[in-house]
Amino acid sequence: MCSERIGRCAFDQYDEVVREAVDYVPRRAAELVAEALLDTRVVVLNGARQVGKSTLAEKVLRQHGGAARYLDQGPVRAIAEADPGAFVQHDGLLLIDEVQRVPDLWLEIKHTVDRDPRPGRFLLTGSARLLALKELPDALPGRSETVELWPLSQGEIDGTTDGFVDSAFARGPELRVDWRELRKKDYLMRARRGGYPEALLRDSPRRRTKFFEGYLADLMARDVKQVADIDKASDMRKLMSLLAAQTAGMLSFNRLAGELGLSTNTVKRYVEILETIYLVRTVPAWSANATTRAVATPKVFFVDSGIAAHLGADEGALLENFVLGELARQLTWSETRATLHHYRDRDQYEVDAVLEDHLGRVIGVEVKAAESVRTDDFRGLRLLQRRLGDRFLAGFVLYSGEFSGSFGNGMTCLPISALWTS
Structure with missing residues (x-):
């Protein structure tokens, strides 16, 4: 198999190279998320469905340390709905994946970061443009930064x-x-x-x-x-x-x-x-x-x-x-x-x-x-x-x-x- 990146390989070898590369290809948004966590209380990783938001968020979490909670899991979502205040309590960075599934969490996150304004408290992901969802009671103005994740660019694919x-x-x-x-x-x-x-x-x-x-x-x-x-x-x-x-x-x-x-x-x-x-x-x-x-x-x-x-x-x-x-x-x-x-x-x-x-x-x-x-x-x-x-x-x-x-x-x-x- 061709040992070089896609841009240096013959096109009839693309699929094979992509299968090898796509699992670990660095995303340019990762640096943007990491920078934002240094000075911003809440970082929202947003973008289309299936562009790799959860994977990127997990990699950032491994680098920074912290905990992750996934709201596409029924039991986890039930706990978040029953007691959103307790759900968001955590000392370090907390990743909440698919956060739009429990809109009540937004007010609790706001209260939490207002009481403790340290940067890097929450990393949130969702499958639609979160700030446009009508159910959201507050868009965390001044407390959050949104990083958009697109489908892979050609440079990300080719290195x-x-x-x-x-x-x-x-x-x-x-x-x-x-x-x-x-x-x-x-x-x-x-x-x-x-x-x-x-x-x-x-x-x-x-x-x-x-x-x-x-x-x-x-x-x-x-x-x-x-x-x-x-x-x-x-x-x-x-x-x-x-x-x-x-x-x-x-x-x-x-x-x-x-x-x-x-x-x-x-x-x-x-x-x-x-x-x-x-x-x-x-x-x-x-x-x-x-x-x-x-x-x-x-x-x-x-x-x-x-x-x-x-x-x-x-x-x-x-x-x-x-x-x-x-x-x-x-x-x-x-x-x-x-x-x-x-x-x-x-x-x-x-x-x-x-x-x-x-x-x-x-x-x-x-x-x-x-x-x-x-x-x-x-x-x-x-x-x-x-x-x-x-x-x-x-x-x-x-x-x-x-x-x-x-x-x-x-x-x-x-x-x-x-x-x-x-």
Whole structure:
């Protein structure tokens, strides 16, 4: 068997390497959790179902010491419901897994950390965005920090840097990466595989399909019901398929409402539910005074590209979803404090991803499925550059080819693998 990491192995060996690597692959969120426990009373590890929250929390607990209590176990949950005050008492760090199952614990945790404000008292995990659950009586303002755990990034799988965001802001158009023998079919394979640990363990696309089918059914039966009552589950499933068909595209609530036969407000509520359970994310439109013709419509992408592929996203949209997902993951741990947007104006100029840091500096990213790059691929990036002047640091076209190179005046092409090898 190949002894190197996935990024250095032939693609026909991926499944074997993933099975070996996925059980111990370090998560970048682990460092964020450990840092937060040093100065914060309550740390919440949140994210989609089956992304490895419990496993990560247990590893952090082993490093710090403490006790763990799992509310998916009936007897443990019964004790927590009967006497939540006694349940949360512990001298050191206490991990409570699936904490949303007993909402009364939140007030007891608040009382406990108010009386004893030492940092590192509680590490909490849950399967839906906890702060959005209506049953929660208090969101612990000023006492807690939430760390989001996404499906595995490509760098976590490959053991590489995952440093594009920081490198792009630090090096601008001078950024280059080593040659990689990855082409369009390889990137599509990665996108269809996704980043859920259990999906990575499946031996074939057919077996991964079974995982995605079960995952979505479980999501509908459990997580959706945690955050909202919906009239027809079939409407939500149809909405997910429609979103996959336009993934990484403009989010038109009116059009979706027409296709579903629902009100626009209902569709907006359904999309909010899908965001709450970490199935999709919306990317807000970016604008500035210098770009007054920008439109305000958001884009939507799936948190895991494997789900988008399972629901029918076409190749071009799937690769853009793949790139947006990797960028969004990196923004949770990058040293650069930046936000993710997209740009489109009434003249049909667009940029797939706009990263703006806290100083107002901008990096533009275009995604192309092709294995070659043309000057015209920089059309939207050059428009932003003209309008923003010195605020615009660099424009990148990420494509399915192998080489890095300059297209002049702050524009650079990079292989998509630059996302996790920079």
